[in-house]
Amino acid sequence: MARFTPHTEEDIREMLEAIGVDTLDDLFADVSPKLEGELDLPPVLSEYEALSDVNKLAAENTAGRPIFLGAGAYDRIVPSAVGAIISRGEFLTSYTPYQPEISQGVLQSIFEYQSVISELTGFEISNASVYDGASAVAEAALMTARQTKRDPKVAVPATLNPRYREVIETYLVETVEMSHNGGTTDFSEVPEDISGVFVQSPNYYGIVEEVAAASEAAHAVGALAVAVCDPISLAVLESPGSLGADVAVGEAQPLGMPLLFGGPYAGYMATREEYIRQLPGRITGETVDQDGRLAYVLTLRAREQDIRRARANSNICTNQALTALAATVYAALMGPEGLREVAELSISKAHYLANKLQEAGFGLRYPEVPFLWEFAVEMPDVGRANEALLENGIVGGLDLDDGAMLVAVTEKRTKEELDAFVEVVRNAG
Amino acid sequence: MLDSLIRDKGREGRRGYTLPRFDVERVSLEKVLPKQALRKEKPRLAEVDEPTVIRHYTNLSRRNWGIDTNFYPLGSCTMKHNPRANEAAAVTPGFAGLHPLQPEKEAQGALQVMHEAQGFLAEISGFPAVSLQPMAGAQGELTSILMIKRYFEEAGDDGRTTVLVPETAHGTNPATATMAGFGSQEIGTDEDGCVDVEELREKVNASTAALMITNPNTCGVYEKNIEEIAGILHEAGAFLYMDGANMNANVGRVRPAEAGVDIMHYNLHKTFSTPHGGGGPGSGAIACSETLAPFRPDPVVEKGEEGYRFVRPEKSIGRVSGFHGNFGQVLRAWNYIKMHGPEIRENTDIAVLNANYVRAQLRGTYRIPFDGLCKHEVIVQPPKGIRALDVAKGLIDHGYHPPTVYFPLIVKEAMLIEPTETESKETLDDFIGTMLELAESTPEELQEAPVNAPTKRLDEARAARQLKARW
Numbered sequence: 001m002a003r004f005t006p007h008t009e010e011d012i013r014e015m016l017e018a019i020g021v022d023t024l025d026d027l028f029a030d031v032s033p034k035l036e037g038e039l040d041l042p043p044v045l046s047e048y049e050a051l052s053d054v055n056k057l058a059a060e061n062t063a064g065r066p067i068f069l070g071a072g073a074y075d076r077i078v079p080s081a082v083g084a085i086i087s088r089g090e091f092l093t094s095y096t097p098y099q100p101e102i103s104q105g106v107l108q109s110i111f112e113y114q115s116v117i118s119e120l121t122g123f124e125i126s127n128a129s130v131y132d133g134a135s136a137v138a139e140a141a142l143m144t145a146r147q148t149k150r151d152p153k154v155a156v157p158a159t160l161n162p163r164y165r166e167v168i169e170t171y172l173v174e175t176v177e178m179s180h181n182g183g184t185t186d187f188s189e190v191p192e193d194i195s196g197v198f199v200q201s202p203n204y205y206g207i208v209e210e211v212a213a214a215s216e217a218a219h220a221v222g223a224l225a226v227a228v229c230d231p232i233s234l235a236v237l238e239s240p241g242s243l244g245a246d247v248a249v250g251e252a253q254p255l256g257m258p259l260l261f262g263g264p265y266a267g268y269m270a271t272r273e274e275y276i277r278q279l280p281g282r283i284t285g286e287t288v289d290q291d292g293r294l295a296y297v298l299t300l301r302a303r304e305q306d307i308r309r310a311r312a313n314s315n316i317c318t319n320q321a322l323t324a325l326a327a328t329v330y331a332a333l334m335g336p337e338g339l340r341e342v343a344e345l346s347i348s349k350a351h352y353l354a355n356k357l358q359e360a361g362f363g364l365r366y367p368e369v370p371f372l373w374e375f376a377v378e379m380p381d382v383g384r385a386n387e388a389l390l391e392n393g394i395v396g397g398l399d400l401d402d403g404a405m406l407v408a409v410t411e412k413r414t415k416e417e418l419d420a421f422v423e424v425v426r427n428a429g
Numbered sequence: 430m431l432d433s434l435i436r437d438k439g440r441e442g443r444r445g446y447t448l449p450r451f452d453v454e455r456v457s458l459e460k461v462l463p464k465q466a467l468r469k470e471k472p473r474l475a476e477v478d479e480p481t482v483i484r485h486y487t488n489l490s491r492r493n494w495g496i497d498t499n500f501y502p503l504g505s506c507t508m509k510h511n512p513r514a515n516e517a518a519a520v521t522p523g524f525a526g527l528h529p530l531q532p533e534k535e536a537q538g539a540l541q542v543m544h545e546a547q548g549f550l551a552e553i554s555g556f557p558a559v560s561l562q563p564m565a566g567a568q569g570e571l572t573s574i575l576m577i578k579r580y581f582e583e584a585g586d587d588g589r590t591t592v593l594v595p596e597t598a599h600g601t602n603p604a605t606a607t608m609a610g611f612g613s614q615e616i617g618t619d620e621d622g623c624v625d626v627e628e629l630r631e632k633v634n635a636s637t638a639a640l641m642i643t644n645p646n647t648c649g650v651y652e653k654n655i656e657e658i659a660g661i662l663h664e665a666g667a668f669l670y671m672d673g674a675n676m677n678a679n680v681g682r683v684r685p686a687e688a689g690v691d692i693m694h695y696n697l698h699k700t701f702s703t704p705h706g707g708g709g710p711g712s713g714a715i716a717c718s719e720t721l722a723p724f725r726p727d728p729v730v731e732k733g734e735e736g737y738r739f740v741r742p743e744k745s746i747g748r749v750s751g752f753h754g755n756f757g758q759v760l761r762a763w764n765y766i767k768m769h770g771p772e773i774r775e776n777t778d779i780a781v782l783n784a785n786y787v788r789a790q791l792r793g794t795y796r797i798p799f800d801g802l803c804k805h806e807v808i809v810q811p812p813k814g815i816r817a818l819d820v821a822k823g824l825i826d827h828g829y830h831p832p833t834v835y836f837p838l839i840v841k842e843a844m845l846i847e848p849t850e851t852e853s854k855e856t857l858d859d860f861i862g863t864m865l866e867l868a869e870s871t872p873e874e875l876q877e878a879p880v881n882a883p884t885k886r887l888d889e890a891r892a893a894r895q896l897k898a899r900w
Contacts, residue, residue: 003769004510005779006853012779015786015854019802024778027785027802030651033687039680040552044770047514054764058523060538062531069528072751079446081479083520086706089497090490093511096708097493099831100889101822101882105493106707109486112435115899119472125898131564131710134751142608163751170575170726170747172610208466236458238468251751260519261539262529262752263564264710276896282708285892290885299892305567305604306836310594310613315604318565322706329486332435333445335476341448344455351461352453370462390535398530415452 070408107296122241133251136267144196159203183366206374215244235339256330266320280314346373504845507699515761529752540737555684558722569694569713622648659689681774701762712758779850806847819875
């Protein structure tokens with residue numbers, strides 16, 4: 001036997017004898033229909049050969065260049081200490097902490113994660129995370145329906161990340177669009193029969209929205225207000241909890257997770273204590289052991305699928321424990337001042353770039369409204385600009401397919417890169 | 430020794446990371462943002478230095494067991510060794526630094542990985558179509574049931590309101606049916622631990638959309654009537670969905686498509702050993718028939734003349750993830766499959782050998798509720814008077830992570846043991862010895878356990894009653 005199975009021929013013989021059968025095939029006597037012959041998979045590779053393929057294919061990707069793409073995933077600094085902690089085998093190779101006596105490490109890290117999210121969002125309760133930002137948004141939409149006992153139908157801004165809206169709809173929630181005026185949403189007219197009103201701030205175009213206005217609009221029709229926020233932005237922006245929102249959700253990727261072509265990331269969800277029964281996913285709480293010592297355990301489990309089955313508040317089982325741990329370690333390393341500095345570096349660099357682009361003759365799509373580190377800039381030919389950027393070793397912004405490019409600037413971008421960006425797009429015309 | 434929270438180890442002004450300096454003018458927030466939008470109170474986060482962070486989380490990790498530290502025979506979870514080559518693959522800069530919205534031509538390496546992974550999962554299941562989008566098993570279930578729902582909508586058949594679920598199913602199955610807008614109805618179990626075919630016949634009708642079956646099921650038994658079951662559903666115009674949590678007993682031995690299954694999900698973190706990470710991230714890729722393929726989530730990867738590209742299936746249910754699913758887990762699973770090739774069947778064989786060996790050695794002392802061979806996991810029941818929970822906690826004192834207990838729900842005092850193929854005969858012999866020893870303990874002796882763990886048994890009721898879920 002090879003690979004990762006330790007069995008020798010003799011082991012197998014002794015074990016078969018103890019079982020009372022002659023061959024390994026006999027163990028599958030009850031299986032039907034049996035697969036005849038071998039699976040048609042490529043021949044076995046050694047680790048060295050397999051990783052050579054990995055490196056070969058990795059080289060076919062355009063990575064390691066300055067990236068100006070955002071739209072929900074951001075090229076932020078991941079401190080080395082994050083990787084060191086999340087690759088520890090005790091965390092990496094453990095399961096869900098259902099046996100709390102031997103899972104205090106994961107449980108306490110989730111408690112700390114929940115604390116970080118609660119602090120940033122201004123809420124009493126955070127769950128242990130869900131799959132990603134988009135699924136957190138969809139789960140929040142369903143949560144509003146359960147809490148209000150209305151049909152799942154939510155008002156979403158035209159400025160919501162379109163991918164989030166798509167996932168909401170896949171999860172069988174009806175959406176009604178609220179239009180925007182110059183980049184910020186008009187919350188003045190929301191239907192009365194909706195269960196939730198969404199607001200994204202900063203929105204898909206990087207613009208700061210009025211969470212308080214969305215909250216008021218939601219409450220006026222008896223709906224819940226859901227704020228979708230970039231967690232880094234909450235180092236400088238008022239928390240959704242203090243602006244009247246009922247639920248905050250979002251993508252935790254900016255907190256110490258590599259881009260990795262879209263995942264795994266983690267979706268965060270936080271809410272008021274009064275809505276806790278409708279919050280999906282795992283929650284860790286504090287308790288004591290038989291000797292009265294402080295300890296942590298998964299709690300309020302009666303909401304969950306393995307206990308409630310068909311009557312659970314969601315089918316979700318997993319949380320992204322390892323990526324949530326990355327977020328927790330990231331937040332600890334940065335602290336409130338570091339997070340604020342990440343935000344301020346990004347804002348300063350983004351505004352520098354926006355100003356330089358305007359000086360070069362490119363107009364901002366929404367010049368009248370406040371933005372953080374992402375903005376839409378009008379260009380005669382976004383495709384050509386991105387081609388030119390790529391030729392110069394730069395990954396350009398997102399083509400919005402309407403004559404504008406969505407540009408994201410993080411703390412990683414240097415002044416040289418920003419100047420080069422302007423130079424290249426100016427020359428591309 | 431219990432550890433305090435990271436925030437309690439801080440002091441105002443300490444920093445754990447130095448950021449690059451400002452190389453452009455520092456913008457005043459008051460100048461570019463409206464006053465009412467600005468945060469007034471700073472979040473109460475830890476203010477600590479890097480050495481403190483590393484020591485804190487390293488010490489936390491030491492109060493946690495993983496496969497790396499202990500035998501972890503957790504039934505239905507497939508806690509096998511996680512090869513480190515997969516981790517090396519996932520941190521390769523050419524993948525780790527790739528933005529999900531980079532144009533396809535800039536991500537050909539990643540798309541090739543996805544395309545090949547789709548091919549591997551198709552071959553292993555026998556299905557023509559795969560989607561890598563679902564980010565966990567439960568989301569794979571939801572995706573599958575939503576695809577079935579959309580199929581019936583497309584066919585103009587609005588009478589399909591019920592999903593059938595065996596009583597031995599994972600809780601995610603009925604919860605998924607509810608979430609997809611179906612009612613769920615339970616099907617009982619026969620004396621062999623399999624779906625009761627007669628009861629199924631009675632309950633299947635024109636309102637049935639699907640049966641969600643797990644095979645081998647959660648009793649560790651292969652559904653001997655799987656082909657007949659598929660026939661019953663197909664005759665009624667319904668689908669057979671398979672929960673692939675237990676694929677570690679099937680790979681290379683049986684292909685679900687050939688057994689009559691229409692659609693299934695994989696748990697890449699179980700069968701293909703991407704790490705469980707303390708409860709996620711996982712990946713719940715699905716595989717399905719031609720009939721259901723057009724309904725797969727957006728996007729799938731196809732190979733064209735100009736390379737690999739993303740395609741939205743014709744009648745797609747839409748997106749289930751923000752980008753392309755948990756690519757990092759797909760990359761790990763792809764690497765794992767390549768390091769096994771067709772010999773991956775040996776994993777299945779040894780997994781089943783290990784479970785049957787444990788079964789044979791515990792039999793007589795522990796009760797075995799179902800006759801016949803088990804597959805990759807086995808249910809045992811402690812001798813009369815001893816509770817499964819007490820044996821589980823007793824195992825902790827001997828250095829073993831307990832098996833899954835009290836599941837499946839139909840077996841009283843169930844202990845579901847899944848050794849996996851990566852555990853040696855010596856490990857199993859030691860574990861068996863401990864299990865036999867614990868069976869001879871008095872209930873009073875076991876009620877104290879664990880005494881050698883980082884904590885004693887916890888007051889779980891208090892956690893809910895006096896909820897404190899943050900600092």
